[in-house]
Amino acid sequence: MLHEALRRADGPVALTRIVHLLACEFAIRISSLDLDRCLDRLVPHARQEFPPISRFAWTVSGEAGGFRLDLGSEESLNVASHERAAETLVARMHEHAFGSLAALTKIHAGCVDIDGRRALVVGHGRAGKTTLMTRLAFDRAAVQGDEMVIVRDHSVIAYPRRFGLRRGTLDLIPEASRLAPGRVREPSPHDYQVVSFDPAEQGLDWRIREAPVDDIVLLVRHDNPMSSISPCDRHEMARHVMANSHGPTGDPRQWIRDACAILAGARCSILTMGDLGSGVAMLREAVRAPAHTG
Amino acid sequence: MYDVRRFVMDWDRAYTRAPNLEIHSVSDGYVIYQPERDRIHYLNHTSVIVLELCNGGTTAREIAAFLKDAYNLSELPTSDVEECFTKLCAEQMVQ
Numbered sequence: 001m002l003h004e005a006l007r008r009a010d011g012p013v014a015l016t017r018i019v020h021l022l023a024c025e026f027a028i029r030i031s032s033l034d035l036d037r038c039l040d041r042l043v044p045h046a047r048q049e050f051p052p053i054s055r056f057a058w059t060v061s062g063e064a065g066g067f068r069l070d071l072g073s074e075e076s077l078n079v080a081s082h083e084r085a086a087e088t089l090v091a092r093m094h095e096h097a098f099g100s101l102a103a104l105t106k107i108h109a110g111c112v113d114i115d116g117r118r119a120l121v122v123g124h125g126r127a128g129k130t131t132l133m134t135r136l137a138f139d140r141a142a143v144q145g146d147e148m149v150i151v152r153d154h155s156v157i158a159y160p161r162r163f164g165l166r167r168g169t170l171d172l173i174p175e176a177s178r179l180a181p182g183r184v185r186e187p188s189p190h191d192y193q194v195v196s197f198d199p200a201e202q203g204l205d206w207r208i209r210e211a212p213v214d215d216i217v218l219l220v221r222h223d224n225p226m227s228s229i230s231p232c233d234r235h236e237m238a239r240h241v242m243a244n245s246h247g248p249t250g251d252p253r254q255w256i257r258d259a260c261a262i263l264a265g266a267r268c269s270i271l272t273m274g275d276l277g278s279g280v281a282m283l284r285e286a287v288r289a290p291a292h293t294g
Numbered sequence: 295m296y297d298v299r300r301f302v303m304d305w306d307r308a309y310t311r312a313p314n315l316e317i318h319s320v321s322d323g324y325v326i327y328q329p330e331r332d333r334i335h336y337l338n339h340t341s342v343i344v345l346e347l348c349n350g351g352t353t354a355r356e357i358a359a360f361l362k363d364a365y366n367l368s369e370l371p372t373s374d375v376e377e378c379f380t381k382l383c384a385e386q387m388v389q
Contacts, residue, residue, distance in 0.1 A: 235323025239336045253316060256327050260318040
């Protein structure tokens with residue numbers, strides 16, 4: 001869980017912001033409220049039921065013309081602005097958090113719990129995972145993440161990351177389009193995401209927890225007006241899961257074992273996405289349907 | 295590179311499964327890792343049966359007969375079995 005410990009010392013501002021990213025916890029001592037506000041807009045505010053294993057103590061201090069970032073014993077650097085300092089801190093935090101998960105398989109998938117059943121929505125980049133997950137989040141489904149899950153002991157947990165919304169998503173989801181206009185960036189050739197969306201900031205309950213997978217859904221984009229959903233064989237879904245995942249470095253066996261472990265207990269479907277409303281309804285219906293036996 | 299056009303089905307041959315295949319069951323098929331080639335294969339039920347019966351003691355013709363009985367078919371599934379063998383041989387999973 002992300003929480004903030006604010007402590008005002010005599011004299012200059014002294015804050016300690018604590019950021020939790022799965023196995024890593026970062027305590028960052030900050031001497032600038034502007035930097036802290038900037039950082040707050042970049043870190044995910046998901047509550048995470050995952051105990052941190054590694055802890056980092058970093059310090060950011062004001063220097064003439066900028067900030068000095070002391071990132072433990074490994075690194076220190078100077079940056080010119082509080083925006084740049086916040087971006088650098090967030091990038092480093094994700095590098096550490098991600099690095100600590102190197103021994104685990106990751107699957108590119110949105111993850112949502114619907115009526116207590118966990119669905120993974122697998123799909124290539126721009127298949128529509130983020131749009132679907134954002135719609136479900138505003139509909140009060142227990143969305144875990146929009147982009148990536150970590151496989152551990154036959155279960156998955158979403159990697160805590162703000163959702164990167166594209167302009168097309170804003171057109172489809174009115175609630176998202178009403179996010180503070182100042183948060184919408186002009187897209188660049190290298191960064192097509194224009195809004196960084198945090199469900200918790202919108203008053204939604206963003207709680208990340210580990211659980212086995214009940215349904216795996218391959219998301220396919222289509223130009224038909226109506227969405228459709230159909231069953232998929234597990235060995236065929238295995239192909240899609242493998243194509244949208246990467247395993248522990250140098251250990252393909254563990255990668256396959258992890259993929260097969262989550263497939264073993266899951267129903268598999270292909271959701272061909274037409275309009276968003278029918279796609280969401282079909283996903284909900286499919287996940288809620290009683291499991292077949294045999 | 296194996297040339298599938300050169301594959302000639304020998305119905306009296308008892309094919310054998312390649313060694314060291316790492317097989318993971320996913321209830322309606324297999325996910326198979328082939329360490330020597332660092333390849334992953336996805337097999338449906340029929341291919342799984344064919345692969346399982348490539349034990350060096352069962353001819354391809356007997357495998358076709360087994361599938362005919364297993365799936366209650368009216369005739370031997372020769373074209374399906376030949377296609378399956380073509381792919382399994384091309385991927386060096388049977389020999």
